[in-house]
Amino acid sequence: MSTEPSGDLARKLSDLVAEARLETSFLDASTQHVYHNGAGGQSVPARRVENWNLDAKRPVLGSGSFGTVRLERCQQSSSRMRAVKEIKKHDQQQRVIDYSRELEAIVQFSRPQYSHCFVQSHGWFENESSIFIAMDYHQWGDLSRHLYAPLPEDEVSQIISQVVEGIVYMHEKGFIHRDLKPSNIMVISNGPYWSVKIADFGISKQRFLQESLNTVGVGTIGYAAPEQIGLSSNDVAVNDDSSTPGFPADMWSIGILSMKLFTGQVPFKDLTTLSQYLSSSQEARALKLESPLKQKGASKTSQKFIVDLLQVEPDKRMGAYQASVHEWLAKVGEVSNDVANDGSNDLSL
Known part of the structure; x- marks a missing residue:
């Protein structure tokens, strides 16, 4: 199932945040991202696909009242791992939460000049109920x-x-x-x-x-x-x-x-x-x-x-x-x- 940004959220996103959104499909056993690269004067943009699965040994890194952090591995390169934070779009009273400012902060401080201070994000995606943020996985934990x-x-x-x-x-x-x-x-x-x-x-x-x-x-x-x-x-x-x-x-x-x-x-x-x-x-x-x-x-x-x-x-x-x-x-x-x-x-x- 492919997903598109919900109207209210999409309107509030800055260009920077919008560019960080990953083209995503949720498959039966994995999350699939598609990347397009139109560089090099190619008439047809290059297309790269990545599929991510939950880690078999340790699928969940942590959880809280608003969501879960999961550990995933890339199918195309099993040595590549990432932490994915899922955040619910609604609070406990089912009110919609505006995450535009939070996403702006994450994207802003995932720039290379801030990499020594902040956990780096590599994009975000969403479905009807949650926002997902792909981040570096740090094996030493918090x-x-x-x-x-x-x-x-x-x-x-x-x-x-x-x-x-x-x-x-x-x-x-x-x-x-x-x-x-x-x-x-x-x-x-x-x-x-x-x-x-x-x-x-x-x-x-x-x-x-x-x-x-x-x-x-x-x-x-x-x-x-x-x-x-x-x-x-x-x-x-x-x-x-x-x-x-x-x-x-x-x-x-x-x-x-x-x-x-x-x-x-x-x-x-x-x-x-x-x-x-x-x-x-x-x-x-x-x-x-x-x-x-x-x-x-x-x-x-x-x-x-x-x-x-x-x-x-x-x-x-x-x-x-x-x-x-x-x-x-x-x-x-x-x-x-x-x-x-x-x-x-x-x-x-």
Whole structure:
């Protein structure tokens, strides 16, 4: 069954996103893409066909409330693998979700100049109920699979430095990640010389809100900023969603991530502990953050970095560029992008 873009989505897509759409047919046992190459002065454009099947050993890489990530192999070259993220077009109330902005972010940051910071996409396709995004497969998985214990400070700074660099690019282009957490950071090579890439970026407000409600509903806070879950009135609007918390929400998430890497735990386990933090004095909040960091031997500059990110008021948090030039991250040595096998498959789609 061949598919065409639904009317509303197609009208909103930029030329860049439209060009990234893969000509696709869903066959009984595979997904087929057709590529056309009219270069070389040929009167008839060259035609290339690829068929992709679910990996027999590990067909599903992960799943969530909005869809599933599957591992696929190419029939024409079995060594080629890809991860395909399926995202449902409707939320749990059967309302249509607008993914145009999310697709723009994915295509924007799949350009070669951003390949060291972001998981690369190689096109997208759709059927009546879902959007599918073809991405590099990274065999080391996401960061959450590697956090068995607190990390040494030099390793924490390596990871945070790379995440901050990616967020600087996103914010410069007007995109918000909205969902920074270990499961959305892919590991290319692990310690002691970490290389990581950001995934699942620029998710829609509607998708984030639904997933946040699911998370808060079971009593956990995770990495969401207070204003993202309705605990702050000073929301910062940005881009196409006037009621959406802006760039500072990403910076809060980086602060929580830093605490997790240093201590092995997030600082706020539930709404009660977060609310207590929000209602405390500035001195009490700093003490809550600094005490566990000191116990792990964290430097004063790293403590200051985290305190500056976990400010209650969004407009008082350190911005992405400020974080990138912070004294703590300035000490991070350059980590080669090819320090080890990057664990990805080259998908020349």
